[in-house]
Amino acid sequence: MSSHDRAAAAVLAQVALAADGAVIGLVLAYVAIQSFIKFGSTSSALRKIRRAPAVRVSDLRILLSSPDDNTNNNNTSNDDTSEATDGKLLVVSGLVEVKSAVDGNWRNFRPNVLVSNETGERGVVLQRTQTCIYNEWRGLFGWTSDLRNLIARSWKEQKSASLRTVPFILVEGGQWPGTDYVIVNLDGSRHPLPLMTVYHQLQPVHASPYTFLQALFGHEYPVGLLDEEKILPLGKEISAVGICRLQDGTPEIKSCKDLPIFLSDMTKDQLVVDLAFRTKVLLWGGIFLGSLSFGILGYAIVRNWNKWKEWRQQRRAQQPRVAAAEIGTDEDLGDVPDGELCVICLLQRRRSAFVPCGHLVCCQRCALSVEHGSAPKCPLCRQTIRTSIRIYST
Incomplete structure (x- = not known):
C-alpha cells in the first residue's frame, strides 16, 4: 500500500470513529433503512408475481378477451400498478422470434435480425461494450494525478456501450410456425435483459514514447481494450413478467415499473424462490445492521454524555482557581x-x-x-x- 493510500485509510478511519463511533453508527443506520425500503419493494413484487398466473402463449387471446377475468382481477388486485387497468399482470413463457417473421409482407423473405460482427450469431438484441483498462501506477510524480483529479475530471471515457434492438415476439415452443404469439414491448423498460455473451476478447495496447511520459508523471495510460458482444438469440426460451393486453387484436406484454424483473431465464417458480430469498436477506440484513447501528449510537451517546459531565465538573472546579489567579494578577x-x-x-x-x-x-x-x-x-x-x-x- 502506497503512502497516499495509507494516509487516505487513516483519514477514513478517523472520520468513521469520530464522536466515539457516531459517524459509523449513522452510516449503518442509513444502510439499514435502505435495506428495509428495498425489502418493502421486493416483498410487494413477490406478492404480485405469486398472484400472477403463468399462461401459455396460445391461451392469451382467450384470457385477455374474457370480461369476467378482468372484473375478478380488478377486485382482487387493489395494489397493482396503474398500468393494470389496461391489462393483466401475467407470466408468459415462450421462445424468442423476430417480429418480421409474422408481418405478412415481402420482408418475410429477409427477416429483420441483428447479426454479431465477430461470431455471426443472430439475435433480436445486440449489445457491444468496449472497456479501456488503465494502469494505476502513480509514477515518480504521482501527486500530479491526485491534483488533476481534484481540479477536474478526466476527459477520457473508460467504458462505452451500444445497444440495438429489433421488434421481437414470444412464440410457443413446438407449435411454431402457425401458432399465436405475443409482442414484447421494451419501450420505457430499464430492466436487465437475459443476454448471452458470444464474444469476449482482451487486446493489449502497445506502448509509445508518449506512454512513457504519461507513466513518468503519474498520468493514467491505457494498457488494454476489452471488447464484448452480448445478444438475445433467436429460439431462446425466456419468461416475460409484465402487463399483458390486446393491442389491435394482438397480445402485447409490457414491463411493469414496480417489478424488478421483466425478461428472465427463470420460470415463475424459480422467480418466486429467488425473490423470496432476496426478501429474507434484506429483512435479516436490515435487522442486523439496524441493531448494530442502535448499539453503536447508544454507546456513542453514553460516552459523549459522560464526557460532557466530566467537562462540566472540570469547569466548575476551575472557577475557584481562575478566580484566585485573577486575584493574584495585580500583585x-x-x-x-x-x-x-x-x-x-x-x-x-x-x-x-x-x-x-x-x-x-x-x-x-x-x-x-x-x-x-x-x-x-x-x-x-x-x-x-x-x-x-x-x-x-x-
Whole structure:
C-alpha cells in the first residue's frame, strides 16, 4: 500500500470513529433503512408475481378477451400498478422470434435480425461494450494525478456501450410456425435483459514514447481494450413478467415499473424462490445492521454524555482557581526580575509548578491554560502534565 493510500485509510478511519463511533453508527443506520425500503419493494413484487398466473402463449387471446377475468382481477388486485387497468399482470413463457417473421409482407423473405460482427450469431438484441483498462501506477510524480483529479475530471471515457434492438415476439415452443404469439414491448423498460455473451476478447495496447511520459508523471495510460458482444438469440426460451393486453387484436406484454424483473431465464417458480430469498436477506440484513447501528449510537451517546459531565465538573472546579489567579494578577504585575517572568506571557511572576515534572516556569493563569489544553505538556521539558500547583513565596 502506497503512502497516499495509507494516509487516505487513516483519514477514513478517523472520520468513521469520530464522536466515539457516531459517524459509523449513522452510516449503518442509513444502510439499514435502505435495506428495509428495498425489502418493502421486493416483498410487494413477490406478492404480485405469486398472484400472477403463468399462461401459455396460445391461451392469451382467450384470457385477455374474457370480461369476467378482468372484473375478478380488478377486485382482487387493489395494489397493482396503474398500468393494470389496461391489462393483466401475467407470466408468459415462450421462445424468442423476430417480429418480421409474422408481418405478412415481402420482408418475410429477409427477416429483420441483428447479426454479431465477430461470431455471426443472430439475435433480436445486440449489445457491444468496449472497456479501456488503465494502469494505476502513480509514477515518480504521482501527486500530479491526485491534483488533476481534484481540479477536474478526466476527459477520457473508460467504458462505452451500444445497444440495438429489433421488434421481437414470444412464440410457443413446438407449435411454431402457425401458432399465436405475443409482442414484447421494451419501450420505457430499464430492466436487465437475459443476454448471452458470444464474444469476449482482451487486446493489449502497445506502448509509445508518449506512454512513457504519461507513466513518468503519474498520468493514467491505457494498457488494454476489452471488447464484448452480448445478444438475445433467436429460439431462446425466456419468461416475460409484465402487463399483458390486446393491442389491435394482438397480445402485447409490457414491463411493469414496480417489478424488478421483466425478461428472465427463470420460470415463475424459480422467480418466486429467488425473490423470496432476496426478501429474507434484506429483512435479516436490515435487522442486523439496524441493531448494530442502535448499539453503536447508544454507546456513542453514553460516552459523549459522560464526557460532557466530566467537562462540566472540570469547569466548575476551575472557577475557584481562575478566580484566585485573577486575584493574584495585580500583585504579580510589579517589578519582576527577568529570571522570574512567566515563559509564556513574559508579564507575571512564575507561580505554578507542573506535576509530575515539577518545573516552575509559568504564572498561574498561563499554567491553567496549558493544563486545560487539548494536549497539556510542560513548556520546558515537553512532558505530559496532569495538573499544576500554586507556589507561595515567603
